[in-house]
Amino acid sequence: MIDDPYRDVELVQLYDLDNPGGEDHDYYRALADELGARSVIDLGCGTGLLTRSLVRPGRTVLGVDPSRTMLDFARSQPGAEAVTWVFGDATALSPTGTADLAVCTGNAIMHLAPDELPATLSALARALRAGGVFAFEARNPAYREWERWSPAATYAERITPVGRLREWLDVTEAEDGRVTFDAHNVFPDGEDRVYTSVLHFRSSERFRQALESAGFTDVVCDGDWRGGPVEDGSRLFVFRARRV
Template identity: 70%
Template sequence: MIDDPYRDTELVELYDVDNPDGPDRAYYRALAGEIGAEKIIDLGCGTGLLTRSLCTPGRTVIGIDPSATMLDHARKQPGADAVSWILGDAAAIPPTGDADLAISTANAMMHVRPAALPATLAALAAALRPGGTLSFESRQPAYRQWEEWTPDATYGERVIPAGLLREWLVVTEVADGRVVFDAHNVFPDGEDRVYTSVLYFRDEAEFRRELAAAGFADITVAGDWHGGPALDTSRILVFRAARA
């Protein structure tokens, strides 16, 4: 059984508020239009905000996520019936070899363990047609963004249906590209719901090696959502590759 990494319904309902539509989702929608994608796979679709917006007449869209709580939320949203929702990780991707586009957004690829990355990329390749496109983003390790995730810098308060919610992050471990942090969520009754996340920061060279090994070619990397160069000062790395 897959552990649900986002199992708190009260917090999942805040996810789209915290992650509104923006240039990242605009990039993926534009990419789908650019290549004329008729079948799209969204791995790590979460609450499906982007996934649902990719649905157009005649287009098949599949959303896959390991969180049952997030998928339950996604299925209740307007337009959800146009998406085929699948509970699972990369192992659940149908290896049909006919998808035009596969995406993994919101830095979802950073949650994939090093030992699981080859199989994840191989599963994405198996879902794509020859020449099909894969695109995803990941945080640039040289930028060292985890150093900004201090309690003081991330502390916030807001009113939710349950009352006043207080939030902050605490990084507990940094080693060899692996960053572990706790997200504290203190509810009005004083309960602190702490959720631990593990992210794997990989540089451009590592992703290029793994992509090539999984059968991808024509690999390009940008440092922002508008095609700018990937620099050490870039906050993100945006990858695009084609199934060979």
């Protein structure tokens, strides 16, 4: 995965305010309950907002993330003691073949470079039992969402627990599905903390091929959280697949 863009302790405190649970969290919780999952992996768990909500009696939940700052925050939240937190990426997963469900949420899978995606999917397949399910979402490249991330369109000012912030996004490169952008965060003292992120936009067919190559089958791709079809106007893909 890319270098951690959330290494700033003050900005991590704002992450859950900016990314509250919604239809996405409802979807993954419902899927875990539908499957009767007794073992769940949340890869790229971040601050653990969804991860902690997946906890049920008789269910083990593992949260994995390559950001120590995110994990430290996650560990400090109510209910964190019910989750096993692991620093790392997919290579930190034990190839036990016992997990019932693995999820990768918040478009986190888009941080994976082309040479990282196959190894990550293979590691997830080895961690899941036969018939286990992997679910994730990613932005639809046909929607071309990065074209809306201009400074003018994303500029905002707000009062936060760390003071008044001025914020905006600025795309610096967009080519062959690889989008690089800077997130500007100007603090009250004028300091601009700039964090660069790289996202890899992939077609649904490329994801499908990668999943099947890693040992997944019964691949389903929806265009929204309610099972709608994928269209050019769909903002995202919602995938689920079963481990062979």
